[in-house]
Amino acid sequence: MRILVIGGTGLLGRALISEAITRKYTAISAARSGGDYRLDIRDDASLMALLDETQPDVVINAAALVDLAACEADPALAQKINTEPLNVLAAWSRANDKPLVHISTDHFFDGDGNAKHDEAAKVMLVNAYARSKHAAEAMALKAPKALVLRTCIAGFHPDGRGFAHWAMDGLENYKPMTLFDDFYGSTLDVQNFSAALFDLLKRQSSGLFNLASSEVSSKAEFIMALAKAAGIKPDRVEYGSVTTLKPRRARSLGLGVGKAEQVLGYVLPDREAVAAALASQWRQRS
Numbered sequence: 541m542r543i544l545v546i547g548g549t550g551l552l553g554r555a556l557i558s559e560a561i562t563r564k565y566t567a568i569s570a571a572r573s574g575g576d577y578r579l580d581i582r583d584d585a586s587l588m589a590l591l592d593e594t595q596p597d598v599v600i601n602a603a604a605l606v607d608l609a610a611c612e613a614d615p616a617l618a619q620k621i622n623t624e625p626l627n628v629l630a631a632w633s634r635a636n637d638k639p640l641v642h643i644s645t646d647h648f649f650d651g652d653g654n655a656k657h658d659e660a661a662k663v664m665l666v667n668a669y670a671r672s673k674h675a676a677e678a679m680a681l682k683a684p685k686a687l688v689l690r691t692c693i694a695g696f697h698p699d700g701r702g703f704a705h706w707a708m709d710g711l712e713n714y715k716p717m718t719l720f721d722d723f724y725g726s727t728l729d730v731q732n733f734s735a736a737l738f739d740l741l742k743r744q745s746s747g748l749f750n751l752a753s754s755e756v757s758s759k760a761e762f763i764m765a766l767a768k769a770a771g772i773k774p775d776r777v778e779y780g781s782v783t784t785l786k787p788r789r790a791r792s793l794g795l796g797v798g799k800a801e802q803v804l805g806y807v808l809p810d811r812e813a814v815a816a817a818l819a820s821q822w823r824q825r826s
Contacts, residue, residue: 542596545557546570546599546601548568548575551695556600558731584625604621604643605617608669644691645673646793648663687745692726694727694729694730721779724793724794725794726752728751740803753810753811763777
């Protein structure tokens with residue numbers, strides 16, 4: 541099976557490529573730079589040409605503009621990267637009767653603490669990023685074989701970007717850290733996420749699924765779990781509020797994963813298991 545991963549050099553893209561190779565699939569990466577194919581996802585003609593040349597059996601779209609400030613500053617750019625390519629990808633999926641996997645987000649809920657939101661929960665779109673990603677879901681789901689996954693992922697990219705690197709670096713080097721105790725989510729490490737994604741594909745799943753940790757945690761709780769898993773005493777932490785950040789972001793990002801677990805036939809990792817996985821991955825890369 542030929543798997544095309546768009547955004548294949550990013551944090552999640554790399555994990556997806558690795559998982560595909562482990563399963564002995566042919567993995568093809570496309571990205572702005574560094575992939576098997578260079579792609580400007582804003583260019584519909586280039587995207588269509590890539591699909592025609594690579595002839596994939598499955599397309600996974602892991603490309604996105606995730607910088608909230610950049611999305612807020614230029615909502616049209618957010619739409620161009622996060623939303624509009626799904627017109628092309630959904631049309632390809634329908635025309636070829638092949639699966640499209642679109643990676644969505646959890647930035648759709650606010651104001652109810654650590655609640656778990658299922659796939660039918662009412663959304664609240666508080667910024668341009670959320671609006672662009674929610675519109676993309678609707679476009680993707682026009683394809684009968686589309687699998688749209690809401691998630692929050694963490695892992696370690698070689699360039700050191702991202703939440704997990706910031707958290708582990710701060711803990712290990714005893715840097716001052718402000719932990720948010722009013723910002724909730726269901727963070728899942730990229731390796732477990734990638735394995736579950738391919739398990740859902742194997743079961744020919746389609747539609748909207750939450751694919752995340754089975755446990756909702758505040759960011760503060762999650763970082764403390766990372767510290768415990770790594771055997772670090774977090775001496776230089778203080779607590780703050782996510783409401784101090786700009787632009788505004790949704791705060792209650794917990795996802796209920798019962799639908800995915802029922803299809804998968806297994807329980808997705810809880811906070812402790814995700815923290816242990818990330819601590820192990822951190823040690824392996826150091």
